Amino acid sequence: MYKGFKMRLYAGQEAEYERRHNELWPEMQEMIHEHGGKNYSIFLDRETLTLFGYIEIEDEALWAKGADTEINRKWWDFMADIMETNPDNSPVATDLHPVFHLD
Template sequence: MEEQAFRMKLKPGFADEYKRRHDEIWPELKKAISESGVYDYSIYLDEESLSLFAVQKVRDGGNPDAQKGMAIVRKWWDMMADIMDVNDDNSPVCVSLRPMFHMD
């Protein structure tokens, strides 16, 4: 198992909309994410900076980067592009976070 953490950025005024869209996440998107090996995925919002902090656990042999080629993931990115910072292909701008502490 590997744990990955990264930061994304929400545009001002869209916290409630971001939450609403994720509360209604498409079952086929959840399936695609699971098929890439991700089995636990959480996103937290720092309301002061509008930074989204994501943590995902990946099964051994999993490949979350495989999501980039999945049509359903690209459709989600297109839908989310109006409320977050995105790259030219509408993928969210993600900054990997370096682990600094973990307590078992």
Template sequence: MKRFAFKMYLKPGCEAEYEKRHAALWPELRRRIADSGVRNYSIYWDRDTNILFGYQEVTGDANSQDAEAADEITHRWWDYMADIMEVNPDNSPVTVPIKEVMHLD
């Protein structure tokens, strides 16, 4: 199992909408993420910077942010979220991997 941490950027004033949309995460997206081998997935919001911090454990080679492995459901979700986050030209979230420097079980 690989651990993957990353940050994304939430647009100012979109905090409540971001939480609302994730509270109603599409069941088909939830299944897609699980079926792709992603486990223990969390997203945290830093109120001071509007940076979103994501963490997930991955059994396969791809992670939930991997644009090359994204399917139609994931692309629809990215399109749905594009108005409230910083995104790439394909509407995938701007994702910056964060290097692990310490781990303790």
């Protein structure tokens, strides 16, 4: 199973977003794997500052539980100053509808 989604950066935060992800906390990596996530990539459209995320997950319910972990909420707080967020600091994310897949 896989998911695609989009988020949005604030202007001028491209390098900082990339830096923070290049230094992703080991605890965050562990949480992603423990909640069934793998092969996770994020791409940036520099013209629109739109981020496109792709992740393969084992199970939608297991993956959703990761959002409610302490480390995930800490990550959201850490990222809130450089991207669009909801009142709880979760990123404003829109799931994308899959229209084509090829293995």
